[in-house]
Amino acid sequence: MPRVRMLQGPRSPRRAPALRERSTPGGADADDAPPIAVVVADSQTAGHGRLGRQWVSLPGESSMVSFATVLPQSLVTDPRVNGWLQMIAGLAAIDALTAALAETGAERCCASHGPKDDCALMLKWPNDVFLHGRKLGGILLESVMPPAADTPMAGLVIGIGLNLNLPADHLPTDQATSLQLHRAPLPDPLELRDRIAAGTVTALRSHMRAFAVDPTDYAVALRDETEALCWTLGRRVEARMTDGSVMWGVATALNPDASLTVRADDGVDYVVRTGDVGVL
Secondary structure, eight states: OOOEEEEEESOBSOSHHHHHTTOOOOOOOTTSOOOEEEEEESOEEEEEOGGGOEEEEOTTTEEEEEEEEEEEHHHHHOTTTTHHHHHHHHHHHHHHHHHHHHHHTOEEOOTTSSOGGGOSEEEETTTEEEETTEEEEEEEEEEEOOSSTTOOEEEEEEEEEEESSOOGGGOSSTTBOOGGGTEESOOOHHHHHHHHHHHHHHHHHHHHHHHHHOHHHHHHHHHHHHHHHBSSTTSEEEEEOTTSOEEEEEEEEEOTTSOEEEEETTSOEEEESSSEEEEO
16 A cells, blocks of 8 residues: 655644655655655744745645655756656646545636636646636745665655635735635635645655656656646746846747746747746
């Protein structure tokens, strides 16, 4: 049977440190699927997202769940394919959200909240879940390298935060949103969170198993699936690079290594692998 270890507490400063201690490299299960540890906190006071942005969650408002697993170290460190780990996390989150909403009978109720044709779950490259053109949640990946150089496995911690029941006047920016503004009726937020967490485990295991067997081949399927759900492609973007430079243009392609091609206003194509890409 698949191994899933779950830790739950009423409040947590951050979930990642607790999971790093549990993501020490080890073997997969008998079915070749990696074991997964899950940490769930009812509230979070010192979380952070990509590029160090702060994330605070109050009880009953958001789903704050982290997942820790182990994968071949070569997969985690290979720049030709490791960009797809971020996309796998996003696809798993959308799969889990979609399944949970179907199970609970929730339907669209967002005709008055933004463009009517955008009330779908999408991925904004590289790490945000979008709904109706606004940010519903974010994803952060952290790798845990083994202390021994000859250890073949490495740890991976995936943090997924989703706004489930955040009042409109509590949204941090006008580009953020919350699930209850778009889908109804919804179950109790804690029940919904647990359904999403369980579905995410299922989806992560399926993707990770296939990816570990043949990452290059499976990346082709991941690229097709991600392109179909990518909010960023075809839109005008602002790319803020890690060196502090800023570029404006149109996102034109998702590449075989999961990087993004942006055609800048000067007509030159640039490949973005790390940085903050905002849709304008």
